[in-house]
Amino acid sequence: MAASDWQTEVARGRTFAIISHPDAGKTTLTEKLLLFGGAIREAGAVKARRAQAHARSDWMEIERQRGISVTTTVLQFPFEGYRVNLLDTPGHQDFGEDTYRTLMAADSAVMVIDGAKGVQAQTRKLYQVCRRRAVPVVTFVNKLDRESKDPWELMADIERQLDLLTYPINWPIGSGAQFQGLYHRDEGSFETFQRTTRSSRRIPAREAELADDHRATLAEAEALLNGAAEPWDDEAVQSGLLSPVFFGSAMANFGVETFLRGFLGLSAGPMPRATADGEVRPEQADFSGFVFKIQANMNPAHRDRVAFVRVVSGMFERGMTVLHPRSGRSIRLNQPQQFLAQDRTIVETAYPGDIIGLHDNGLFRIGDTLTVRPGITFAAFPRFTPEIFAEVELKYTLKHKQFQRGIRELTEEGLIQRFLPLEDGPEVYLGVVGSLQFDVLSYRMQQEYGVDITLRTLPYTVARRIASGPDPEIGRFDRARLIRDADGRHVVLAEDLRTLDRLLEKTPGLILRELADESAG
Numbered sequence: 001m002a003a004s005d006w007q008t009e010v011a012r013g014r015t016f017a018i019i020s021h022p023d024a025g026k027t028t029l030t031e032k033l034l035l036f037g038g039a040i041r042e043a044g045a046v047k048a049r050r051a052q053a054h055a056r057s058d059w060m061e062i063e064r065q066r067g068i069s070v071t072t073t074v075l076q077f078p079f080e081g082y083r084v085n086l087l088d089t090p091g092h093q094d095f096g097e098d099t100y101r102t103l104m105a106a107d108s109a110v111m112v113i114d115g116a117k118g119v120q121a122q123t124r125k126l127y128q129v130c131r132r133r134a135v136p137v138v139t140f141v142n143k144l145d146r147e148s149k150d151p152w153e154l155m156a157d158i159e160r161q162l163d164l165l166t167y168p169i170n171w172p173i174g175s176g177a178q179f180q181g182l183y184h185r186d187e188g189s190f191e192t193f194q195r196t197t198r199s200s201r202r203i204p205a206r207e208a209e210l211a212d213d214h215r216a217t218l219a220e221a222e223a224l225l226n227g228a229a230e231p232w233d234d235e236a237v238q239s240g241l242l243s244p245v246f247f248g249s250a251m252a253n254f255g256v257e258t259f260l261r262g263f264l265g266l267s268a269g270p271m272p273r274a275t276a277d278g279e280v281r282p283e284q285a286d287f288s289g290f291v292f293k294i295q296a297n298m299n300p301a302h303r304d305r306v307a308f309v310r311v312v313s314g315m316f317e318r319g320m321t322v323l324h325p326r327s328g329r330s331i332r333l334n335q336p337q338q339f340l341a342q343d344r345t346i347v348e349t350a351y352p353g354d355i356i357g358l359h360d361n362g363l364f365r366i367g368d369t370l371t372v373r374p375g376i377t378f379a380a381f382p383r384f385t386p387e388i389f390a391e392v393e394l395k396y397t398l399k400h401k402q403f404q405r406g407i408r409e410l411t412e413e414g415l416i417q418r419f420l421p422l423e424d425g426p427e428v429y430l431g432v433v434g435s436l437q438f439d440v441l442s443y444r445m446q447q448e449y450g451v452d453i454t455l456r457t458l459p460y461t462v463a464r465r466i467a468s469g470p471d472p473e474i475g476r477f478d479r480a481r482l483i484r485d486a487d488g489r490h491v492v493l494a495e496d497l498r499t500l501d502r503l504l505e506k507t508p509g510l511i512l513r514e515l516a517d518e519s520a521g
C-alpha cells in the first residue's frame with residue numbers, strides 16, 4: 001500500500017465508546033448512528049438484540065445457543081469518509097469491569113445525558129475512567145422532546161459534578177411539548193424540531209418563526225452564549241477538559257446527524273499508546289496492538305475464548321505472525337474476526353483504531369501486547385475498584401484443588417479480583433464491579449472446573465488500599481473490615497464513604513488510596 005493511502009487510512013479511523021447511565025438513550029442513539037452509517041436497515045434491530053441480552057436468566061442460554069455473538073463488542077461502519085468503530089460499553093445488568101476496560105481501547109467518548117435527569121451515577125463512574133486517560137468527551141443531551149431541565153442548569157451540572165467545562169455547539173429552545181428546535185451557534189441558524197427526519201432544514205436564526213416568548217428565549221440564549229459561555233479551546237477539547245455539547249432527541253432522530261458529523265469532525269484519529277520506552281504512534285509501520293477484553297465462550301462444546309485486540313500501529317494482515325512478549329512466543333493469526341453490525345466476519349486487514357477478535361486457548365491476558373517488533377510492551381492495564389464483595393466457599397470440600405485453580409485462573413483472566421484475610425486462613429474474598437461477573441464466575445466454575453461454589457455477599461461497597469500509616473482499629477467499627485490484596489497490601493473494606501471518613505478521623509497518619517491508583521505508596 002502506498003504511503004499516502006496508508007496515512008489516509010490511519011487518519012480516517014474514529015474509535016469511541018458511549019458512556020451513560022441506564023435509560024439515558026444509549027441504545028436508541030447507537031441505533032440511529034448505525035442507520036446513518038448504513039450498518040442496519042431498520043430501527044429496532046439493536047433494541048431487539050439488547051432486550052434479549054438484558055433478561056439476565058436468558059443471557060447464558062443465549063450465549064450457549066449463539067456463541068459469543070450476543071455481547072457485541074464493537075460495531076464498525078463507514079460514515080462520510082470515516083471508518084467508525086463504536087465500542088460497546090455494557091450497562092444495566094451487564095455492567096462490569098469489562099465496561100471500564102472497553103474505555104481503555106477508545107480514543108474518545110460520547111457522554112449521553114438524559115435532559116430531564118442531568119448527570120447520573122453510572123455516567124460519573126465511567127467519566128472518571130475517561131478523565132484519568134485524558135480522552136476527549138463529547139456530550140449529547142438527549143430526550144429534548146420530553147420536558148427537560150433548563151440547558152444552563154444542565155451545563156452547570158456537568159461542570160459541577162464532573163469538573164468538566166462545556167462548550168455548547170447548539171442550544172435547545174424549549175423542551176417537551178414546547179420544544180421548538182435547535183439554535184446552531186456557528187452558523188447562527190435555527191433548525192425547527194421535527195420527528196423522524198433524516199436531516200432538517202436550517203434557516204437563519206432571525207427568520208425562525210417562533211412565538212414571542214420563544215423568540216425572546218432565543219435572543220437571550222444567543223447573547224448569553226456569546227458573552228458568558230466558555231470560549232472554544234481546541235487543546236482543552238483534545239485533552240478532555242472541555243466538552244463540546246450537542247442537544248437532540250435520539251428517539252425522534254432530531255439533532256443526531258448534526259451530532260454525528262460534528263463529533264467525528266471534532267474527535268481526533270487513533271491515539272498513540274504508552275510503553276515503558278515512550279509512545280508507539282499509529283503511523284508507525286510495524287503492527288502492534290493490545291488485548292483489552294477476553295470473552296469466554298459460554299458454549300460448553302466450544303471452550304475457546306475470544307481475545308479482543310485494539311490495533312495501535314501498523315497494518316494487521318490475516319495470517320501474519322506476531323510476537324507475544326509476555327510468553328515469548330510467536331503466533332500466527334489465521335482466523336481473526338471483525339465485528340460488523342450484524343455478523344462476525346473474517347478480517348483480512350485492520351488499521352490503527354480497529355478491533356480484531358482472536359481465537360484464544362488460554363494464552364492471552366488483559367493488557368497483553370502483540371507486536372511484530374521485539375521490545376515493545378504497552379503499559380500495564382489498571383484494575384478498577386470493585387464495589388461488590390463476596391466471600392466464596394466451596395460446596396463440597398473434596399474439590400479443593402480444582403476450586404483453587406479455577407479462582408486463580410479466573411482472577412488472572414480478569415473476571416474477578418481476589419483478596420485474602422489478614423491472617424493466613426482459608427477464606428477467599430472476591431470483588432467485582434458488576435454483579436453479572438459473579439453469575440459468570442459461578443457458571444464457569446461449574447462448567448469448566450466442575451466445582452459448585454457458594455457466594456456470600458458482604459455489605460461493603462468501598463475498598464481502599466492503605467498507602468501509609470497504621471492499620472485502623474477496625475475492631476471498633478462494625479461497618480468495615482481489613483483484608484489483603486493479592487500482593488499482600490492491606491485493604492480496608494467499608495460499607496460506605498462515611499465509615500471510611502470516620503476511620504480516617506480516628507487513625508492519625510492513615511493514608512488511603514483507590515485500589516486502581518498505583519502511585520506512591
Ligand code: G4P
Pocket residue numbers: 020021022023024025026027028029047091142143144145146248249250251252
Ligand atoms: P439505554 O440504552 O441508555 O439504557 O437507553 P435506551 O436507548 O434503551 O432508552 C431508554 C428509554 O428511553 C427507552 O424507552 C427509549 O425509547 C427512551 N428514549 C431514548 N431516547 C429518547 C428520546 O430521545 N426521547 C424520548 N422521549 N425517549 C427516548 P422504553 O420505554 O424503556 O423502551 P421502548 O419501549 O421505547 O423501547
